[in-house]
Amino acid sequence: MTTITINEVGMRDGLQSLQVIMPTTAKRQWIDAAYAAGVRHMEVASFVPAKLLPQMADAKEVVAHALSYPDLIVSVLAPNLRGCRDALESGAHRIIAPVSVSEAHSLANVRRTPLEMVEELARMCQLRAEMGLHNVQLIAGMSVAFGCTRQGEVPLNDLCELTRHVLEAGCDLVCLGDTTGYANPGQVATTLQAVRAIAGDKLRAAHFHDTRGLALANSLVAVQQGVTELDSSLAGLGGCPFAPGASGNTVTEDLVFMLQSMGYDTGIDLIALIASRDVLRAALPDETLYGCIARAGLPLNYSPVANRA
Amino acid sequence: MTTITINEVGMRDGLQSLQVIMPTTAKRQWIDAAYAAGVRHMEVASFVPAKLLPQMADAKEVVAHALSYPDLIVSVLAPNLRGCRDALESGAHRIIAPVSVSEAHSLANVRRTPLEMVEELARMCQLRAEMGLHNVQLIAGMSVAFGCTRQGEVPLNDLCELTRHVLEAGCDLVCLGDTTGYANPGQVATTLQAVRAIAGDKLRAAHFHDTRGLALANSLVAVQQGVTELDSSLAGLGGCPFAPGASGNTVTEDLVFMLQSMGYDTGIDLIALIASRDVLRAALPDETLYGCIARAGLPLNYSPVANRA
Numbered sequence: 001m002t003t004i005t006i007n008e009v010g011m012r013d014g015l016q017s018l019q020v021i022m023p024t025t026a027k028r029q030w031i032d033a034a035y036a037a038g039v040r041h042m043e044v045a046s047f048v049p050a051k052l053l054p055q056m057a058d059a060k061e062v063v064a065h066a067l068s069y070p071d072l073i074v075s076v077l078a079p080n081l082r083g084c085r086d087a088l089e090s091g092a093h094r095i096i097a098p099v100s101v102s103e104a105h106s107l108a109n110v111r112r113t114p115l116e117m118v119e120e121l122a123r124m125c126q127l128r129a130e131m132g133l134h135n136v137q138l139i140a141g142m143s144v145a146f147g148c149t150r151q152g153e154v155p156l157n158d159l160c161e162l163t164r165h166v167l168e169a170g171c172d173l174v175c176l177g178d179t180t181g182y183a184n185p186g187q188v189a190t191t192l193q194a195v196r197a198i199a200g201d202k203l204r205a206a207h208f209h210d211t212r213g214l215a216l217a218n219s220l221v222a223v224q225q226g227v228t229e230l231d232s233s234l235a236g237l238g239g240c241p242f243a244p245g246a247s248g249n250t251v252t253e254d255l256v257f258m259l260q261s262m263g264y265d266t267g268i269d270l271i272a273l274i275a276s277r278d279v280l281r282a283a284l285p286d287e288t289l290y291g292c293i294a295r296a297g298l299p300l301n302y303s304p305v306a307n308r309a
Numbered sequence: 310m311t312t313i314t315i316n317e318v319g320m321r322d323g324l325q326s327l328q329v330i331m332p333t334t335a336k337r338q339w340i341d342a343a344y345a346a347g348v349r350h351m352e353v354a355s356f357v358p359a360k361l362l363p364q365m366a367d368a369k370e371v372v373a374h375a376l377s378y379p380d381l382i383v384s385v386l387a388p389n390l391r392g393c394r395d396a397l398e399s400g401a402h403r404i405i406a407p408v409s410v411s412e413a414h415s416l417a418n419v420r421r422t423p424l425e426m427v428e429e430l431a432r433m434c435q436l437r438a439e440m441g442l443h444n445v446q447l448i449a450g451m452s453v454a455f456g457c458t459r460q461g462e463v464p465l466n467d468l469c470e471l472t473r474h475v476l477e478a479g480c481d482l483v484c485l486g487d488t489t490g491y492a493n494p495g496q497v498a499t500t501l502q503a504v505r506a507i508a509g510d511k512l513r514a515a516h517f518h519d520t521r522g523l524a525l526a527n528s529l530v531a532v533q534q535g536v537t538e539l540d541s542s543l544a545g546l547g548g549c550p551f552a553p554g555a556s557g558n559t560v561t562e563d564l565v566f567m568l569q570s571m572g573y574d575t576g577i578d579l580i581a582l583i584a585s586r587d588v589l590r591a592a593l594p595d596e597t598l599y600g601c602i603a604r605a606g607l608p609l610n611y612s613p614v615a616n617r618a
Contacts, residue, residue, distance in 0.1 A: 152610035182608045185529050186571035212608075213563040213601030217526040220494050254522040262495035292522030299491045299521075301461035 003265045005229040006256060007041040007205070008034050011062065012077055013249055014237030015055050016046060018287065024058040026283035028065045033276035034234070035069050038268040039252075042066060043075040043096065043231070047083035063090040077141070079110045084124040088133050095136060096175065097121045099166055100143040101159050104150035105179070109143065118165045125170035139173040140166035141207070146191065147182025156194055163198050174203045175231070178218065181211020181248075185221040192225040205229035208250045210236055210290070215250035216258055223264070230255060235277050236290030251291040253277075261302075270298070312574045314538040315565060316350040316514070317343050320371065321386055322558055323546030324364050325355060327596065333367040335592035337374045342585035343543070344378050347577040348561075351375060352384040352405065352540070356392035372399040386450070388419045393433040397442050404445060405484065406430045408475055409452040410468045413459035414488070418452065427474045434479030448482045449475035450516070455500065456491025465503055472507050483512045484540070487527065490520020490557075494530040501534040516540035517559045518547070519599070524559035525567055532573070539564060544586050545599030560600040562586075570611075579607070 011030060015022050022030075027044070034042060044066045045059035059076065066074040075094040078084040087095045099117050100106035106114045125138055144151075145159050163174055176195060183191075188206075196203050206222040208215040208231070219230050233249035256268050274294045281289065320339060324331050331339075336353070343351060353375045354368035368385065375383040384403040387393040396404045408426050409415035415423045434447055453460075454468050472483055485504060492500075497515070505512050515531040517524040517540070528539050542558035565577050583603045590598065 147608055149609055152608070180608075181605065184567060184570035211601065211605045212566060213525060213560065214567055216522060217529045217567060220526045220529065251522065257521060258493060258523055258526060261493035292520065296490065296520045299456055299461065299489075300458055 001263060001265045003228070003267070004223060004259050005041050006039060006252060006259075006266050006268060007043060007075065007229055007231045008039045008234060008252055009043040009207070009231045009249060010233035010235070010237050010252070011042060011044040012046055012056070012075075013043065013231070014233040016053055017238060018055065018284070020284060020286070021055050021057075022283050024061055026279060027058070027062050029283075030234070030276070030279045031062070031066050031069075033279050034273075035072060037272035037276055038266070039273070040071060040267060041073045041075070041229070043077065046077040046079070047086040047090070048077075048079060060086070060090055063092050067091050075139075078124070080120055081123050081127060084127060088128060088131050088136060093136060094139055095124070096139045096141040097124055097171070098141045098143050099162060100148075100179075101154050101162055102144045102148035102151040105144045105148050108150070114162055115165065118162070118169050121166055121171060122169040137172045138170070139175055139205075140169075140171040141175050141177055142166075143177045143179045144182075145176045146178045146187055147180055149180045149182075156191060159191065160194055160198055163195050167199060167202065172202065173205065174199045175205035175207055175229075176203070177207040177231075178209055179207075181209040181214070183208060183218050184214060185217045188218045188221045189225055192222060192227065196226070203227075205231070207231035209238070210248045210250055215248075216254060219250055219255055220258065223259070234273075235280050235294075237280070237287065248290055253291050253293050257293040257298075310572060310574045312537070312576070313532060313568050314350050315348060315561060315568075315575050315577060316352060316384065316538055316540045317348045317543060317561055318352040318384075318516070318540045318558060319542035319544070319546050319561070320351060320353040321355055321365075321384075322352065322540070323542040325362055326547060327364065327593070329593060329595070330364050330366075331592050333370055335588060336367070336371050338592070339543070339585070339588045340371070340375050340378075342588050343582075344381060346581035346585055347575070348582070349380060349576060350382045350384070350538070352386065355386040355388070356395040356399070357386075357388060369395070369399055372401050376400050384448075387433070389429055390432050390436060393436060397437060397440055397445060402445060403448055404433070405448045405450040406433055406480070407450045407452050408471060409457075409488075410463050410471055411453045411457035411460040414453045414457050417459070423471055424474065427471070427478050430475055430480060431478040446481045447479070448484055448514070449478075449480040450484050450486055451475070452486045452488045453491075454485045455487045455496055456489055458489045458491075465500060468500065469503055469507055472504050476508060476511065481511065482514065483508045484514035484516055484538075485512070486516040486540075487518055488516075490518040490523070492517060492527050493523060494526045497527045497530045498534055501531060501536065505535070512536075514538035514540070519545055519557045519559055524557075525563060528559055528564055529567065532568070543582075544589050544603075546589070546593075546596065557599055562600050562602050566602040566607075
């Protein structure tokens with residue numbers, strides 16, 4: 001049975017685009033509930049100035065709480081060297097540097113061109129070495145890899161070129177992100193093949209949004225193409241504030257249902273995962289909770305494959 | 310460029326489960342709008358007693374209107390010989406006989422066991438011959454082919470056996486229906502392979518519901534497996550009144566977006582198709598209109614592949 005790692009990104013990508021701020025207590029409860037349901041990879045915070053993203057002002061505390069689970073892999077986002085230093089000091093296991101393939105998105109998101117962001121990534125790698133934290137993984141999160149709301153089409157060649165650069169800069173892993181919900185399944189297949197030819201097994205993760213309804217179909221194709229780590233967000237929370245119209249990460253529950261029902265091992269108890277939506281319902285009473293399986297319920301006599309290998 | 314036929318089933322499967330009755334005028338407007346958007350296959354009515362399904366009481370008129378378009382392929386559903394006679398007399402090009410693989414669903418839906426329904430299908434084929442209407446296609450719509458809300462799992466062997474029977478009974482085509490939204494992409498692949506081994510190119514159509522969010526992923530896998538005709542419903546209307554909890558056909562607009570963006574030719578103008586939701590909004594003001602692409606809008610600089618071959 002093939003294992004697919006579900007990386008719950010709701011605490012970071014889900015919350016950062018909301019107007020409301022989730023209290024730290026609720027974030028802890030969410031991490032607890034996700035962990036109890038079997039989730040072992042979470043992206044829990046961004047290390048950015050609190051005045052720019054007050055939703056992430058408690059990043060350090062949230063990371064500390066997540067690290068209280070010894071077998072939980074804790075990821076954080078850091079858009080620059082300063083954030084990376086904070087992230088390294090926080091004890092997080094993985095740091096994602098957002099590298100936009102589109103210049104327009106890159107400037108809006110990190111105020112740097114893509115190549116300037118690659119240089120920043122190189123400095124992050126150097127800092128990690130200086131701090132002796134070789135076990136921390138630095139991940140290039142390739143944003144708008146499948147299209148951009150500001151630029152439109154993003155040439156595959158631009159993505160491939162930028163992938164070469166981030167690898168040269170010293171990142172450990174590459175994650176392809178459909179920040180804007182532009183990707184289609186055929187493109188996902190073609191793109192993964194092209195980038196894998198460059199990145200090899202450093203490409204194993206993908207990040208989709210359900211903006212145009214294709215998050216599950218795209219995730220499916222990613223798995224068909226050998227991706228083993230998928231980002232998603234409980235109840236489909238999320239979106240990028242700098243990509244107008246983009247909304248909703250892949251719904252974690254629906255993704256887990258799809259993969260489990262196909263026989264993949266996610267290690268997640270789907271019933272407990274669905275129940276964990278209660279944390280969001282209580283803490284974010286005005287937010288729409290997306291997702292089909294929670295509404296429709298499991299098929300009759302459904303046997304979730306929840307055993308952890 | 311591969312052509313995929315979109316069969317709009319909203320006027321039948323979409324409307325039959327609603328509490329409200331769409332006026333005949335609105336059905337005509339819907340057919341007009343769908344045709345104008347390039348849809349050339351529609352399932353427009355059921356021939357069933359009006360007292361059982363008042364939503365379909367105007368079946369004859371609706372079919373007549375659809376037939377006013379000379380290049381529109383008009384399908385109808387007929388659950389028994391009497392309905393089939395009406396359907397044959399209506400001039401419809403295709404008649405779908407619902408053959409449930411689960412006995413519990415079959416009894417609830419058509420008051421016959423699966424094998425009794427096969428016998429009815431044989432009588433339908435005989436009637437067609439007697440009426441000299443050899444050009445009318447009789448399609449076995451294999452309901453709950455992927456699982457049943459009453460029975461749970463539906464063994465693939467049962468589906469294969471029943472497929473042999475419906476072919477022996479004389480049907481021209483077989484369509485696999487996920488009436489209940491139980492199918493998963495792996496199962497779709499396995500099932501299509503198994504049934505194709507029996508039905509050959511008489512299996513070219515599939516029908517999915519988005520109850521658990523997998524309609525597009527399942528449709529994608531069906532296309533990967535050689536299916537060239539997909540059922541769907543504008544705004545995801547629909548569901549089976551005898552399959553509790555089942556709701557929402559594949560959303561036509563989202564399906565067309567997925568296929569077009571992958572380079573498949575559907576012959577459909579996506580912008581006109583999205584605009585045709587106005588007919589539903591006006592005629593069914595209290596119904597939820599599903600679908601992502603209508604809400605999110607097309608990607609920037611998107612070029613729909615709308616040319617009819």
